[in-house]
Structure formats: structure tokens, C-alpha cells
Amino acid sequence: MSLREHVLSLFRSAVGTVRPAPMLKRAVKLQGDGCPQLIVKGRAFPVKRNLYLVGFGKAVLGMAAAAEEILGDHLIRGIVSVPLGIQESLQRAGMQEMLLKPHSRIQVIEGARNNLPDPEALRGAGAIQELAQGLTADDLLLVLISGGGSALLPAPIPPILLEEKEKLTKMLASRGAAIQELNIVRKTLSLLKGGGLARLAYPAQVVSLILSDVIGDPLDIIASGPTAASSHSVQDCLQVLAKYNLLQSLPESVETVLSSSPTKRAAPEDYSHVCNVIIGSNALALDEAKRQAEGLGYVALILSAAVCGDIGHVAALYCHLIRLLCLGFAGLGEGPLGNEVRGNLLQLAAELDIPGLNLAEFLQALRGLGPEKPVCILAGGETTVRLRGTGKGGRNQELALRVGLGLHRAQGAEASSPLGRCEIIFLSGGTDGQDGPTGAAGAFCSPELVDEAFQEGLDAEAFLNNNDSYTFFSHFQRGRHLLVTGLTGTNVMDIQAVLIRPKDRS
Ligand SMILES: Nc1ncnc2c1ncn2[C@@H]1O[C@H](COP(=O)(O)OP(=O)(O)OP(=O)(O)O)[C@@H](O)[C@H]1O
Ligand SMILES: O=C(O)[C@H](O)CO
Structure with missing residues (x-):
């Protein structure tokens, strides 16, 4: 075999092992017939047809397909926001196991062309927000998160417009901002990022299964941490904007949101209803x-x-x-x-x-x-x-x-x-x-x-x-x-x- 064939096979096997289904099956199990429990990395959550699922990211379609298989009738409803064209692409590649079955209880919304937030991704985020808001203390929300999740879950704080947020993130990225910096800004301008989704889902129990695409696997940066307490404040956001020379050219709407956000880091909020688990990494x-x-x-x-x-x-x-x-x-x-x-x-x-x-x-x-x-x-x-x-x-x-x-x-x-x-x-x-x-x-x-x-x-x-x-x-x-x-x-x-x-x- 040539070096080229060898290196190709190494790349393929590396990617194969972090494919969503095997990873999810390693992390989550449904146990017990009389009083079924969801076991997630050693923690047990009672289930009784009270499960809801949301997801966003490049890998969540396969994760959702595997999750639906594991959860069976306990899953009531789900919504996932995934990259444009992914279903067709997986179908063409013969990766049927990553697709949802016909009559699935999970709705799929495709968007974020070229990994940038767009109206379809905005629609997906809106549907996810609505589902989370309607949950009660008896419900369990399973959140599937993977890289690309930030673009697939845009929910700019009004009056910021989607195009304004998109332009700002594009400018930051093209000036060389690291993902940590980019996501500090995204969190500050979003309703769902920076723990927002977990706060909306309260009092439901939230279990997040996270496929990490960020160095060091930081929970509050991966997909901008929608279910993790944020360790950043508006000051951190301003520092990033200043570093990339963007403070002078901010749209008025962004200025409005920044000036109405508390300048000091708020007292730590209670995230005891949330369990965040990293299930796969580089x-x-x-x-x-x-x-x-x-x-x-x-x-x-x-x-x-x-x-x-x-x-x-x-x-x-x-x-x-x-x-x-x-x-x-x-x-x-x-x-x-x-x-x-x-x-x-x-x-x-x-x-x-x-x-x-x-x-x-x-x-x-x-x-x-x-x-x-x-x-x-x-x-x-x-x-x-x-x-x-x-x-x-x-x-x-x-x-x-x-x-x-x-x-x-x-x-x-x-x-x-x-x-x-x-x-x-x-x-x-x-x-x-x-x-x-x-x-x-x-x-x-x-x-x-x-x-x-x-x-x-x-x-x-x-x-x-x-x-x-x-x-x-x-x-x-x-x-x-x-x-x-x-x-x-x-x-x-x-x-x-x-x-x-x-x-x-x-
Ligand atoms: N012409 C180019 N040449 C080199 N790099 C580019 C070019 N255009 C964009 N990039 C880089 O590509 C990256 C965006 O690519 P991609 O969409 O694969 O992002 P990603 O970081 O993998 O996204 P995610 O983390 O959301 O999965 C940015 O880092 C950007 O700087
Ligand atoms: O979606 C994102 O924010 C990046 O992929 C990092 O997780």
C-alpha cells in the first residue's frame, strides 16, 4: 500500500470512531422495564414517556437517530437544527444509520449554509426555544450538541437582526478571532447561547450530550455553551471587540444590547437541573x-x-x-x-x-x-x-x-x-x-x-x-x-x- 492509501485509511478510521451512533450508544443506556431509567455516564434519570429532545450541530442528525432508537416510546417529540444538505449527502453516501426513520418523532430543520446563521437556522432556533419553554418539572430534555451548533442556533437578542450578528461574526472570524473569542461575543448577543437554553427549559431536567470540537473541551464554549453556565461577562465581550478593532463600527442594535447587559458577571445561577456530558473528542x-x-x-x-x-x-x-x-x-x-x-x-x-x-x-x-x-x-x-x-x-x-x-x-x-x-x-x-x-x-x-x-x-x-x-x-x-x-x-x-x-x- 502507498503512504497515501495508509494515511487515507488512518483518517477514515479516526473519523469512524467518533461517528455519532457508536459514541451515543457508549454514553447512554435505557435500563429497567418496571421503572425505566436513562443511564448517562453513571448517572440515572427516571423516565416515563416524558422525554423531549433538541439538537444543533453538524453531527446531531446521527446522534438523534441513535438516540431515538435507544429512547423508543419514551421520546415524545424532538427538533434538530442541522446543516443544509446533510440528509441528502448522508443518503448519497449510503450512511442510512445516520438518518431518522420515516415517521420519526424528531423534526429536522436544515439551515446555516456555509456554516453561517441564516433564516432557516433562525426558524430552527425559534422552534427549539418554543419547545424548551413549554416543558414542566416532570419532563427531561435531552440536548444533543456538536460543533457548528453556534451557527445552527441563532437567536439574537432584539433589536439585533440576524444579518447584523452574521456580519459581526464573519468580521471577527476573518480578522483571526479564535473560537473562544468568537463565542464570547456570540453568547453575549444571544438568547439561547451562554446557558440560555438551559434556563428556558427550567424546571425540566436537562441532560446534554456533547461532542467536543473545541480544544480542551470547554463546556461553555462548545456551540457557545447553550446549557452551561457562562464564565464570561459583557466586559469580556467588549475586550474581544476592542482587540479586533470593531468597537467603533458596531451596529446600533448591538450597542443597545451591550449597554443594557449587566457589566459585572452576575451571581452564579443555579444549573443544578443540568447535566452536561462530553461524549466524544479529537x-x-x-x-x-x-x-x-x-x-x-x-x-x-x-x-x-x-x-x-x-x-x-x-x-x-x-x-x-x-x-x-x-x-x-x-x-x-x-x-x-x-x-x-x-x-x-x-x-x-x-x-x-x-x-x-x-x-x-x-x-x-x-x-x-x-x-x-x-x-x-x-x-x-x-x-x-x-x-x-x-x-x-x-x-x-x-x-x-x-x-x-x-x-x-x-x-x-x-x-x-x-x-x-x-x-x-x-x-x-x-x-x-x-x-x-x-x-x-x-x-x-x-x-x-x-x-x-x-x-x-x-x-x-x-x-x-x-x-x-x-x-x-x-x-x-x-x-x-x-x-x-x-x-x-x-x-x-x-x-x-x-x-x-x-x-x-x-
Ligand atoms: N480562503 C480561505 N483560506 C483559508 N482558510 C479559510 C478561507 N476561508 C475561510 N477559512 C477559514 O475556515 C474556517 C471556517 O471553516 P469551517 O466552516 O470549516 O469552520 P469550523 O471552525 O470547522 O466550523 P465549526 O467549528 O462551526 O465546525 C475559518 O477558520 C476561516 O478562517
Ligand atoms: O459551533 C461552534 O461554536 C463551534 O463549532 C465550536 O463549538
């Missing part, structure tokens, strides 16, 4: 890819499930890491060049400050790896892109293009570079199957990419300067280096994999 997906890679004969190591920060720095980190591995294969890892690359790598990691990453320890594990076995490095997380151009692309495709360019430059700069003596593939892909507003999930690269593209008349650097990675990869070898999966029905951020083996052994 780390779980990486563990499965590692298992698979070992089965394929690789020495597999997980760098981190929290890779974040500026995309240029992250690309440089991968380039240094790949160079160091190749130097190691050539027996030069401990020489002057090896030491220089290791030093650069440590410096870069310190600047990026990736939560929980102990790079020195990781490099120690790499030391002494001989050329006998191919190596697989796995990582996950979410980088930040500061858009400067007008092209079409996504984080993963841009990362792959940057790594390709970085490896090309390193190869050019070193006489008889050890990069040339190894077979190398780098893959970056979004586990949801959609990288930015494009039809691809991500892309592959190798050190040869830039030269091969040049022969086709494509200047990789020029595309990169215009944030036009999708156009580049679509043209280059007729899209052969694009990772195209279609929507996967799940979402645990992005995954990167590097596979390396010496050329003479391949």
Missing part, C-alpha cells in the same frame, strides 16, 4: 488512528490533540518535525543540523504554547528511532488563519499547502537534503468533511508538490498569498491531492498525520 479519534497505524506497522506517536495558533507557525512546526525525522533516519539527528532543527522546533513550540504539549518529552521519544520502521505522527486541533486574500480555501488545505512550500524550501536550502531520501506524506483534514466554505475536507502534500505544480504552471506561493488553497489543489493534478469525503456526520476539529519511511525500504 483525542478519541487520534487514539483510534494510532491503533490503526500500529496495525499497519508504523511506530505511531500522538503529538497533541490541542494543536492551535497561527497557521504559519503550525506549518513551520510540522516542517521542522519532518526534517528532524528525516535527519534521524539518515543517522544525522544528533549532528549539528539535527541540533539546529531541534532548537528551532523547541523555540517555535514555546511561542505557540500548545496546551499540554511537552515537546521535549516528545522529541526524546523520537530519539533512537532507527530506519527499520516507518513513523507516523498524529495530531489534532484547530489552527487560526488570518485572511488576507480573496481566494477560496480552508484551514486544512492552507496548512497542507504551507507545509508543502516549507518542505520545498528546506530541500532547496540544504545540499543533499535528507528530505530527498525519505518518502513523506502530510495530510490535514477536517473531521466534519468540510474545510472552510469548500467541497473538500482537506489536502495532502509532499516535498515534491511545489515543483510538480510549477511544471503545470501553478505557483503555490501565489495561491497561498491569496488564501486560495482550494483553487490550487483543485487544479493541481486535477484535484488528486484534495481530501474529499463529503459531510461525515461528525465533527471533532481537524486531524493531521505525517507518514515517513526511508525511500530505499519502500
Whole structure:
């Protein structure tokens, strides 16, 4: 099998393990015939045909299908807000198990084209709000939450208009705001985010099953935390707006809402009727890819499930890491060049400050790896892109293009570079199957990419300067280096994999 086939199969198995149905079935069970109970991660909730369900996010359709199967007749009614086209896409992909059965008690509303709030998503949020408001103390509301939930549950506080909120979030995103920052703003301007949904559902019991797509799995940031107590205040929101130079250009409606919100963090509200449970994450997906890679004969190591920060720095980190591995294969890892690359790598990691990453320890594990076995490095997380151009692309495709360019430059700069003596593939892909507003999930690269593209008349650097990675990869070898999966029905951020083996052994 080629490296390309290997890396593809790793990506697919990583995504497979965080597919909604298996994950939900691991987390939730219905037990007991006489006095049935819903068991959620060790906690028991009595049920008696009193269950309601709402959900929002890229992965909740499959979660809802699995939940309906588990809950049976105890489920009275449900509403889920899911991405536009997901039912058709799953149908086409033959993923019937992620679709609701005919005559399902759960209503599906599709919206949020290109992951942006729209009138359909607003309609979904309105229906969810109405359902939650009507519940009583005898009811239990099951809330299914996954990434993409923020765009699928827009409920701007009046008089803010949907278009105003959409424009503001778009501006923040394009100026490089991190998801934490983006969602601090979204929470402050929303009726349902920041714990709003849980407050509306009171006095019903609320059980939220959450598929995390945010680094560190923070409950109050994932999908803007509709069932979690918010740890942020309007001051935090103002700070974010000031940081991105948006305070002077706020619409009047946003100013009105901000000035009428309490400036101090309110006394902690009572969320004792809420049980929030994380049921799946990036780390779980990486563990499965590692298992698979070992089965394929690789020495597999997980760098981190929290890779974040500026995309240029992250690309440089991968380039240094790949160079160091190749130097190691050539027996030069401990020489002057090896030491220089290791030093650069440590410096870069310190600047990026990736939560929980102990790079020195990781490099120690790499030391002494001989050329006998191919190596697989796995990582996950979410980088930040500061858009400067007008092209079409996504984080993963841009990362792959940057790594390709970085490896090309390193190869050019070193006489008889050890990069040339190894077979190398780098893959970056979004586990949801959609990288930015494009039809691809991500892309592959190798050190040869830039030269091969040049022969086709494509200047990789020029595309990169215009944030036009999708156009580049679509043209280059007729899209052969694009990772195209279609929507996967799940979402645990992005995954990167590097596979390396010496050329003479391949
Ligand atoms: N032309 C482009 N080149 C590179 N990155 C882009 C481009 N256009 C948008 N992006 C990036 O794509 C990201 C949005 O993509 P996507 O819709 O996959 O978001 P997401 O973070 O996965 O969404 P969610 O977290 O809601 O699932 C943003 O980070 C944005 O900066
Ligand atoms: O929906 C959102 O807010 C993001 O996907 C993070 O969870």
C-alpha cells in the first residue's frame, strides 16, 4: 500500500470512531422495564414517556437517530437544527444509520449554509426555544450538541437582526478571532447561547450530550455553551471587540444590547437541573488512528490533540518535525543540523504554547528511532488563519499547502537534503468533511508538490498569498491531492498525520 492509501485509511478510521451512533450508544443506556431509567455516564434519570429532545450541530442528525432508537416510546417529540444538505449527502453516501426513520418523532430543520446563521437556522432556533419553554418539572430534555451548533442556533437578542450578528461574526472570524473569542461575543448577543437554553427549559431536567470540537473541551464554549453556565461577562465581550478593532463600527442594535447587559458577571445561577456530558473528542479519534497505524506497522506517536495558533507557525512546526525525522533516519539527528532543527522546533513550540504539549518529552521519544520502521505522527486541533486574500480555501488545505512550500524550501536550502531520501506524506483534514466554505475536507502534500505544480504552471506561493488553497489543489493534478469525503456526520476539529519511511525500504 502507498503512504497515501495508509494515511487515507488512518483518517477514515479516526473519523469512524467518533461517528455519532457508536459514541451515543457508549454514553447512554435505557435500563429497567418496571421503572425505566436513562443511564448517562453513571448517572440515572427516571423516565416515563416524558422525554423531549433538541439538537444543533453538524453531527446531531446521527446522534438523534441513535438516540431515538435507544429512547423508543419514551421520546415524545424532538427538533434538530442541522446543516443544509446533510440528509441528502448522508443518503448519497449510503450512511442510512445516520438518518431518522420515516415517521420519526424528531423534526429536522436544515439551515446555516456555509456554516453561517441564516433564516432557516433562525426558524430552527425559534422552534427549539418554543419547545424548551413549554416543558414542566416532570419532563427531561435531552440536548444533543456538536460543533457548528453556534451557527445552527441563532437567536439574537432584539433589536439585533440576524444579518447584523452574521456580519459581526464573519468580521471577527476573518480578522483571526479564535473560537473562544468568537463565542464570547456570540453568547453575549444571544438568547439561547451562554446557558440560555438551559434556563428556558427550567424546571425540566436537562441532560446534554456533547461532542467536543473545541480544544480542551470547554463546556461553555462548545456551540457557545447553550446549557452551561457562562464564565464570561459583557466586559469580556467588549475586550474581544476592542482587540479586533470593531468597537467603533458596531451596529446600533448591538450597542443597545451591550449597554443594557449587566457589566459585572452576575451571581452564579443555579444549573443544578443540568447535566452536561462530553461524549466524544479529537483525542478519541487520534487514539483510534494510532491503533490503526500500529496495525499497519508504523511506530505511531500522538503529538497533541490541542494543536492551535497561527497557521504559519503550525506549518513551520510540522516542517521542522519532518526534517528532524528525516535527519534521524539518515543517522544525522544528533549532528549539528539535527541540533539546529531541534532548537528551532523547541523555540517555535514555546511561542505557540500548545496546551499540554511537552515537546521535549516528545522529541526524546523520537530519539533512537532507527530506519527499520516507518513513523507516523498524529495530531489534532484547530489552527487560526488570518485572511488576507480573496481566494477560496480552508484551514486544512492552507496548512497542507504551507507545509508543502516549507518542505520545498528546506530541500532547496540544504545540499543533499535528507528530505530527498525519505518518502513523506502530510495530510490535514477536517473531521466534519468540510474545510472552510469548500467541497473538500482537506489536502495532502509532499516535498515534491511545489515543483510538480510549477511544471503545470501553478505557483503555490501565489495561491497561498491569496488564501486560495482550494483553487490550487483543485487544479493541481486535477484535484488528486484534495481530501474529499463529503459531510461525515461528525465533527471533532481537524486531524493531521505525517507518514515517513526511508525511500530505499519502500
Ligand atoms: N480562503 C480561505 N483560506 C483559508 N482558510 C479559510 C478561507 N476561508 C475561510 N477559512 C477559514 O475556515 C474556517 C471556517 O471553516 P469551517 O466552516 O470549516 O469552520 P469550523 O471552525 O470547522 O466550523 P465549526 O467549528 O462551526 O465546525 C475559518 O477558520 C476561516 O478562517
Ligand atoms: O459551533 C461552534 O461554536 C463551534 O463549532 C465550536 O463549538
